[in-house]
Amino acid sequence: MIEFEGDEQNILARVLTRSAVDPEFRRRLLSDPGAAVAEVVGEAFPEGWRIRFIEQPADLDALIVLPRVIDDSSSPSD
Numbered sequence: 001m002i003e004f005e006g007d008e009q010n011i012l013a014r015v016l017t018r019s020a021v022d023p024e025f026r027r028r029l030l031s032d033p034g035a036a037v038a039e040v041v042g043e044a045f046p047e048g049w050r051i052r053f054i055e056q057p058a059d060l061d062a063l064i065v066l067p068r069v070i071d072d073s074s075s076p077s078d
Contacts, residue, residue: 011037011040011041015029015040029053034051
């Protein structure tokens with residue numbers, strides 16, 4: 001099982017660096033991200049653990065993923 005204790009940044013850096021130079025690996029990140037990351041880490045993802053990679057469209061300067069809504073009652077109302 002993958003343990004992400006203290007090594008997350010290193011793992012992510014390795015995955016992102018490889019995705020920038022290895023087109024086949026990049027395709028696997030998009031189609032089967034768990035298997036692709038496990039290939040870099042050397043271990044399978046825990047059962048039921050999900051991850052998704054997306055490509056930044058060329059017409060955007062930044063792509064930001066918002067966090068999950070934890071409690072709808074705390075959302076500011078406009």
